[in-house]
Amino acid sequence: MKSGALLLAGVFFGIGLSMTSPQADGQAEKPTWGPKEEAALRAAKALMDVTLTVHKVYVEHVTRVILRKPDSGIKSNFDFAVAENTIPSPDTLVKFIGQTLAAEGRGANMRMYSEFPFAHRVGTPEAVLDDQEKAALEVFRRDASAADWKAVSTKGGIRVVRYFVPRKMSKGCVDCHNNRADSSKKDWKVGDAGGAFEAVVPIE
Numbered sequence: 001m002k003s004g005a006l007l008l009a010g011v012f013f014g015i016g017l018s019m020t021s022p023q024a025d026g027q028a029e030k031p032t033w034g035p036k037e038e039a040a041l042r043a044a045k046a047l048m049d050v051t052l053t054v055h056k057v058y059v060e061h062v063t064r065v066i067l068r069k070p071d072s073g074i075k076s077n078f079d080f081a082v083a084e085n086t087i088p089s090p091d092t093l094v095k096f097i098g099q100t101l102a103a104e105g106r107g108a109n110m111r112m113y114s115e116f117p118f119a120h121r122v123g124t125p126e127a128v129l130d131d132q133e134k135a136a137l138e139v140f141r142r143d144a145s146a147a148d149w150k151a152v153s154t155k156g157g158i159r160v161v162r163y164f165v166p167r168k169m170s171k172g173c174v175d176c177h178n179n180r181a182d183s184s185k186k187d188w189k190v191g192d193a194g195g196a197f198e199a200v201v202p203i204e
C-alpha cells in the first residue's frame with residue numbers, strides 16, 4: 001500500500017515534470033558547455049561547412065554557368081516550380097535543403113533566414129524566427145567583426161546546439177535585394193548582415 005502510494009506520487013511527480021520541463025523553442029538555456037555540447041558543436045560546424053559549400057558550388061558552378069550561356073533565356077528565382085525556364089535561386093535551394101532536413105532528417109537541421117523574407121514567404125512558417133535566431137542577428141548587427149555565434153537551447157522540445165554564421169551583403173546582393181519589387185527591405189548597404197545561416201544539432 002505504502003509503495004503503491006509512493007509509485008502513484010512518483011507517477012504524478014513524473015507527469016508534472018514532463019509537463020513543465022520542455023522549454024519553449026528557442027528559449028535560451030544557461031550555457032553548459034560539457035563534452036556532449038562540444039561534440040554537438042563540432043557536428044554543427046561540420047554541417048555549416050557542408051551548407052556553405054553547397055551554396056557556393058551551386059552559385060559558382062551551376063547558376064552562373066547556366067545563366068552565362070547566351071540566349072538560354074533561363075532565369076533564377078524562387079518560383080522555378082511554376083515559372084517557365086527557371087532554375088531555383090541559390091537562396092531558395094538552401095531553404096529547400098533546410099526544410100527537407102527538418103521533415104525527413106534525423107534531428108540535425110539547417111536554415112538560412114532573415115528578418116526580411118521576400119513577399120512570397122511573408123506569413124509562412126519560414127518567416128517565423130525564434131528568440132535565438134533573433135539574438136544571433138542582433139549580435140551580427142551590433143558587431144560587424146563577429147564571425148559566428150553559438151547557443152545551447154531547445155528546438156522542437158529537444159536540447160540542441162545551434163551554430164550561426166552571418167550572411168554579409170556584398171555589392172551583388174545589395175543590387176538585387178534593393179531593386180526587386182518583392183524584396184521587403186530596399187536600403188541594404190554593403191557589409192550589412194542580411195541574415196544568417198544556422199546549423200542545429202541535437203545534444204546526445
Ligand code: HEC
Pocket residue numbers: 077078089091092093095112113114115116117118121167168169170172173174176177194195196
Ligand atoms: C539575383 C538576386 C539575388 C542575389 C544576387 C542575392 N539574393 Fe538573396 N535572395 C533573393 C531572393 C529572390 C530570395 C528569396 C528566396 C526564397 O524565398 O526562396 C533571397 C533570399 C535571401 C535571404 C533570406 C531571406 C529570408 O528571410 O527568407 C537572405 C538572408 C539573402 N537572400 C541574402 C543574400 C546575400 C547575403 C546575398 C549575396 C551574397 C544575396 N542574398 C544575393 C535574391 C537574391
